Every structure is written in C-alpha cells, then in structure tokens.
Amino acid sequence: MKLHTISINNLKRRKAKMAFLTIGLMVGIATIVTLVTLTRSMSSDIEHKMDEFGANILITPQSNGLAMNYGGISLGGVTFDQREIQEKDLAKIKTINNSKNISAIAPKVLGGIKLGSHDVLLVGVNFDSELRMKQWWKIFGEAPKGENELLLGSDAAKILNVGTGDTLPIKGENFRVAGILDQTGSQDDSLVFASLAKAQRLLGKEGKITLVEVAALCSGCPIGAMVTQIAEMIPDAKVSAIQQVVEGRLKALDQFKRFSYAMAAVVVFIGSLIVFVTMMGSVNERTTEIGVFRAIGFRKIHIMRIILLEAALVSLLAGFLGYAVGMGGARLALPFMAESRSAHLIWDGTVAFGSIGLALTLGLVASLYPALHASKMDPTEALRAL
Amino acid sequence: MSLIEISNVKKQYTSGDDIVEALRGVDISIEAGEFITIMGQSGSGKSTLLSVLGGMNHPTCGTVEMAGVNLYQLPGEKLADFRAQNLGFVFQSFHLIPYLTAIENVMLPLAIVKMSTPAKKSAASQALERVGLGTKLDRLPSQLSGGEQERVAIARAIVNNPHILLADEPTGNLDSRTSQEVMALFRELNDVGQTVVMVTHNPENGAYSDRTITLKDGIVLGQA
Numbered sequence: 001m002k003l004h005t006i007s008i009n010n011l012k013r014r015k016a017k018m019a020f021l022t023i024g025l026m027v028g029i030a031t032i033v034t035l036v037t038l039t040r041s042m043s044s045d046i047e048h049k050m051d052e053f054g055a056n057i058l059i060t061p062q063s064n065g066l067a068m069n070y071g072g073i074s075l076g077g078v079t080f081d082q083r084e085i086q087e088k089d090l091a092k093i094k095t096i097n098n099s100k101n102i103s104a105i106a107p108k109v110l111g112g113i114k115l116g117s118h119d120v121l122l123v124g125v126n127f128d129s130e131l132r133m134k135q136w137w138k139i140f141g142e143a144p145k146g147e148n149e150l151l152l153g154s155d156a157a158k159i160l161n162v163g164t165g166d167t168l169p170i171k172g173e174n175f176r177v178a179g180i181l182d183q184t185g186s187q188d189d190s191l192v193f194a195s196l197a198k199a200q201r202l203l204g205k206e207g208k209i210t211l212v213e214v215a216a217l218c219s220g221c222p223i224g225a226m227v228t229q230i231a232e233m234i235p236d237a238k239v240s241a242i243q244q245v246v247e248g249r250l251k252a253l254d255q256f257k258r259f260s261y262a263m264a265a266v267v268v269f270i271g272s273l274i275v276f277v278t279m280m281g282s283v284n285e286r287t288t289e290i291g292v293f294r295a296i297g298f299r300k301i302h303i304m305r306i307i308l309l310e311a312a313l314v315s316l317l318a319g320f321l322g323y324a325v326g327m328g329g330a331r332l333a334l335p336f337m338a339e340s341r342s343a344h345l346i347w348d349g350t351v352a353f354g355s356i357g358l359a360l361t362l363g364l365v366a367s368l369y370p371a372l373h374a375s376k377m378d379p380t381e382a383l384r385a386l
Numbered sequence: 387m388s389l390i391e392i393s394n395v396k397k398q399y400t401s402g403d404d405i406v407e408a409l410r411g412v413d414i415s416i417e418a419g420e421f422i423t424i425m426g427q428s429g430s431g432k433s434t435l436l437s438v439l440g441g442m443n444h445p446t447c448g449t450v451e452m453a454g455v456n457l458y459q460l461p462g463e464k465l466a467d468f469r470a471q472n473l474g475f476v477f478q479s480f481h482l483i484p485y486l487t488a489i490e491n492v493m494l495p496l497a498i499v500k501m502s503t504p505a506k507k508s509a510a511s512q513a514l515e516r517v518g519l520g521t522k523l524d525r526l527p528s529q530l531s532g533g534e535q536e537r538v539a540i541a542r543a544i545v546n547n548p549h550i551l552l553a554d555e556p557t558g559n560l561d562s563r564t565s566q567e568v569m570a571l572f573r574e575l576n577d578v579g580q581t582v583v584m585v586t587h588n589p590e591n592g593a594y595s596d597r598t599i600t601l602k603d604g605i606v607l608g609q610a
Contacts, residue, residue, distance in 0.1 A: 001493035001506055006486070013485035292481045295442060296495045296542075297470020299463045379442045 003302060007309040014282065018314055021278040025318035026325060028271030029359045033326025033351060035260035038337055041330065041346045043253055045338050057227060059093075059212035059237045061085055085209040087200075089234045093214065096229035098222065103215040104129045109196060110210040111203035113170060115160055122170075123191050124199020127151070133215045137188075140164060141179030144195065149178040151193040159190075171202055212237075268362065275366035279311060283374040291379045300375035307371035308364060315363025319356035326355065387454065389549065389581060390416040390439065395448030397434050397604075408434040409445065410604040418549075421576040422583045423592045426601035432585045433554060435601065439583060440473055440552050441465050453549060470498060474543030476553035480535045482527040482542075488514060489523040492541045499546070513541040517571060533564035540571060544580065551575065553584040557591060569594045 011018050061084055085107075093105055109124040127143055141164030144151050150168060152160070157180045162168060166177045175194070183189060200206045216226055223241045231239040283290070290303055331345050397409040408431045416422055426432045437443035438450060441457045450457045452472065460468055474495075482491045492510040499506075514520055517537040527535055536556060543551055553572070557565035565588070573594045576582050584595065592598040600607040 001490055001497045001503070003497055005490065006483070006497065009485045009490070288481055289483055292477070292483070293494075294466065295440065295469065295475050297466050297468075297473075298498055299466045301463075302498055380437045
C-alpha cells in the first residue's frame with residue numbers, strides 16, 4: 001500500500017467520471033495537435049512548392065527603360081543604357097553568405113533566329129540546371145546531351161513541323177531534335193532550346209548572359225537577404241525576387257496559423273475548466289475520505305500527492321490519446337486543406353512530446369487548486385461525525 | 387504522570403451571531419491501559435471532546451497533553467505525524483474507503499510509513515486476524531456486513547500499534563448482538579494493554595469500560 005495505490009484504485013472506481021475527464025482533455029489536446037500539424041504540413045507543402053516550382057530570384061541586365069504596356073497589351077518598350085551580364089560573374093553568385101540555400105543557377109541567353117520561313121526565339125540554357133529547376137517539364141524523346149542537339153517547345157515543334165530525331169539547320173549547322181516538351185501552357189511552348197555555349201555562338205553573344213534564374217531552397221531561406229547579397233556581388237545586374245504569389249500563400253497560412261493558435265488557446269482554456277470542475281467535484285465528493293486520511297495522520301502534502309497523481313495519470317492518458325486522435329484528424333483533414341495532393345503529414349517528435357507535456361501541465365495546473373483545497377480540509381469538518 | 391491530561395479545555399463555536407460553548411472547562415486524566423467511555427446526551431460535547439483529544443480540533447483554551455506532549459503546541463504538520471504514530475480512530479459510520487479491499491483499508495495508515503509492502507501486508511493481516519476477519523482480506527467494504535466493516539475499521543485503527551484508541555459511537559450503526567461482539571472486541575484489546583477512549587450514548591457499553599465520564603452541557607458531570 002502506497003499513496004499511488006489510493007490514486008489508481010480511485011480512478012478505477014470512478015471510471016465514468018474519469019472517462020469524461022480524459023475525453024474532455026483528450027479533445028482539447030487532439031484539437032491542438034490537429035491544428036498544429038495541419039499548419040506545419042501546409043507550410044511545408046508550400047515551401048516544397050517554392051523549391052519545386054523553379055526560380056524565385058531573377059537576375060536581368062541593369063537598364064534604364066520604360067515599359068509600354070497597358071491592360072495586358074505590350075507595345076514593347078524603350079530601353080537604353082543596357083549593360084550585359086557577363087558569364088564569368090555567375091561564379092560570384094555562389095560566394096554569397098546564403099550560398100547554401102541556392103538549389104540551382106540557370107543562366108540563359110536569348111535571341112531571335114530564322115528557321116526556314118519562321119522567326120523563333122532561341123534560348124541557350126545549361127540543360128542540367130534547367131531540368132533540375134523545371135521539374136514539371138515532360139520531354140518526349142530525351143534531353144539534349146550534345147552541343148548540336150535541340151529541345152523544342154510543343155508549339156514550336158508543331159509550327160516547324162518536326163519530330164524527335166529530325167534535323168533542323170541553323171546558320172549552316174545541322175541540329176538534331178533530341179526531345180519535344182509536352183504542352184506547359186507557358187512561354188516555353190514556343191521556344192527552341194539549345195546548349196548555352198552553342199546558342200551564345202549562334203547569337204554572337206559569347207560570354208554574355210541575358211538573364212539568370214536562381215532557385216533558392218525556401219525552408220527558412222531569407223529571399224530578401226539573398227537578393228541583396230547577389231545585387232552586391234553583381235552591381236550591373238538587376239536582381240529581383242519573384243515570390244509574391246508564394247508570399248501571399250504564406251501570409252494566408254500565417255493568418256490560419258494565428259487563427260489555429262487562438263483556437264488552441266480557447267480549447268486549452270475549456271480543457272482546463274473541464275479538469276478544474278471535474279477535479280473539484282471529485283474532491284468535494286471525497287470530503288469524508290479526505291477527512292479519514294487526515295485523521296489517521298496523512299499530511300497535507302500526502303493529500304495533494306494523491307489528487308495530483310490522479311490528475312497526472314488521467315492527463316497522461318489524455319495526452320497519448322489526444323496525440324493519436326489529433327494526428328488521425330490531421331491525416332483525414334490534410335487532403336481537404338492542402339492545395340496539392342502530394343502534401344504529406346509531418347510526424348514530429350516535438351508535437352508528440354509537446355502534446356503529452358501540455359496535457360500533463362494542463363491537468364496538474366488545473367488540479368492544483370482542488371488539491372490544495374482538499375489538503376486544507378479540516379478533518380473534523382470533513383468527517384462531521386467526530 | 388497520566389497518559390492523557392486534559393486541563394481546563396474550552397471550545398467555542400460561532401453559529402451565525404451566536405456563540406456556542408461546546409466545552410466549558412473540562413479536566414480529565416486518563417491512565418495508560420484504561421478503558422474509558424464518555425457518555426452524555428446529544429449536544430453534551432462528547433464528540434467535540436473526542437476530536438479535541440484526537441488532535442483534530444483546536445480548543446479555544448486549555449491544554450491537551452498526551453504522553454507528555456502538548457498536542458496543540460506541535461508545529462506545522464507535526465500534529466498529523468503525532469496522530470499517525472500515536473492514535474487510532476474508529477468512526478461511527480466506519481468510514482472505510484469503498485474502493486479499497488479490507489486489507490488495503492487496514493494498510494491505509496501504513497501508506498505513509500517507510501515499511502516494505504510485505505511487512506505492511508503482514509501487519510494488516512495480523513490486525514484483521516485479531517478482529518476475526520483473517521479469511522476476508524480481499525473483500526471490498528460493500529461485500530462485508532455492518533459488523534464486519536466495524537471490525538475492519540478497528541483493525542485499521544490498531545494496525546500501527548497506537549498508544550490510544552479513540553472510538554466515536556462504534557456501535558451506533560449496529561444491531562444489539564453485533565454491538566456486543568464489537569464491545570467485547572474492544573474489551574479484548576484493552577485486556578492486552580490497549581488504552582481505549584470511547585464516546586457512546588448507550589449505557590450498556592459502559593459495562594465494558596473501567597471508567598465512565600459523563601458530560602452535560604460541556605462540563606464533566608461525573609466519573610464512575
């Protein structure tokens with residue numbers, strides 16, 4: 001017979017009341033676990049998309065120009081004093097402080113060429129980095145490997161009436177069409193891609209780059225800081241972040257996160273009230289019992305230990321169940337909440353231990369006053385009979 | 387020196403605007419090994435006297451000395467410790483813990499004592515055997531008769547070998563035959579040296595004791 005024997009046996013006897021207490025606390029913990037896990041999973045999903053969906057930093061030549069477009073119709077622009085990006089400057093990008101966040105650097109050289117009777121835009125790319133950045137590209141055929149191989153956008157292939165394996169003459173040289181892109185719905189559909197070095201020679205832009213797309217791993221990366229760092233390294237270039245859409249999503253998510261935390265706070269408060277009221281009721285029901293304990297010599301601390309141990313056991317059970325139910329809820333809700341089907345649930349030890357710890361803290365704090373109240377009971381009053 | 391010395395103990399309660407004098411200057415001496423019954427009508431102050439004697443009810447004035455210790459001058463939780471080590475209580479309504487078995491109820495005072503569990507079980511079994519319940523160790527209170535529950539309560543009171551056994555109307559909820567059995571048990575315990583102080587309103591119980599103290603309106607009317 002130890003004090004915990006009393007606590008455990010009392011819990012066994014008051015099964016219905018303790019089940020109510022456990023369920024009340026469990027619902028609170030489960031709600032918090034679901035909200036926190038959903039928020040984190042959705043954040044991770046969006047961050048993953050930012051990494052996956054290509055560039056989030058664009059480097060273009062510095063120029064003084066005036067855009068001439070209105071209502072979506074572009075009339076070109078007036079550009080003057082344009083400075084080219086030098087290919088040798090690209091190495092400087094990898095020397096910035098946040099270089100570890102750089103996933104891929106994709107330089108491009110652009111220029112118009114004549115293919116038969118058609119004017120097309122030739123894009124010189126480094127295929128390795130380009131394919132790494134544009135993982136959504138689906139290529140019929142294969143990615144170009146040699147210098148004299150091309151990759152055509154779907155519209156360009158249709159207009160030029162060529163298929164994979166066909167040959168196209170450009171400025172007296174023959175190029176094999178290694179692959180054709182599936183429809184992307186973007187400007188890529190009408191482009192002809194060649195290797196960077198070959199395109200530079202064909203366009204007479206050796207050593208020059210028209211624009212550079214940089215993909216930065218977004219989990220915790222400071223895009224704004226990276227933009228500043230690259231601009232400092234290449235002063236003649238204009239460096240801009242293209243993350244407005246994702247930022248918008250993150251802001252929406254941030255609002256959801258705040259809402260979740262507010263909800264969690266309300267749930268925690270209600271959970272605490274349930275614990276407090278139930279434990280207080282339990283203590284009041286056990287007035288005589290506590291009177292007997294005090295009469296036979298139990299100290300106040302012994303009474304508190306009995307009550308708090310009961311609360312701790314129930315809270316631990318509620319914590320375990322709450323975590324399990326909460327993760328189950330998050331798993332069910334995630335497909336409806338996340339934008340992509342690939343969003344996956346984040347199993348995090350911090351959430352597991354945090355939820356159990358929160359349940360325990362909540363149970364103990366809410367039971368503290370009932371335990372103190374019990375320990376201060378006058379044994380004579382409690383027993384009444386004496 | 388007597389085992390218990392109660393000197394000029396007064397106890398006042400406030401009930402609304404009124405002051406109720408439950409004890410109005412009680413002086414009693416009890417020797418070790420005595421069997422005392424405290425009798426009196428309802429409201430005479432006998433239960434208040436027992437609670438004062440049990441270290442659970444601070445008197446308004448006066449002193450209660452037990453084995454040379456002035457109970458109400460003990461600091462902090464020392465009074466609780468004193469109760470645990472020196473007193474055994476038997477309550478009128480038994481007050482067994484319903485979710486503990488007979489042996490667990492008897493082991494209750496040992497829950498706060500540094501002792502191995504087998505030693506606690508052994509002490510509780512012996513106490514239950516002394517009251518004739520050696521075969522019903524694992525019964526819950528709800529599975530025992532009133533007389534058996536009273537015996538479990540007595541076993542719980544004697545398991546820690548207290549100097550003084552305090553009983554409040556122990557036969558109040560029992561039929562006459564069972565009451566006699568319980569009183570005989572108290573007598574047996576007293577015969578082997580246990581000091582017993584019992585509050586009762588039943589004059590027949592007085593026959594089992596060495597001395598009867600009669601209270602009326604908070605004062606000792608007489609001792610016989």
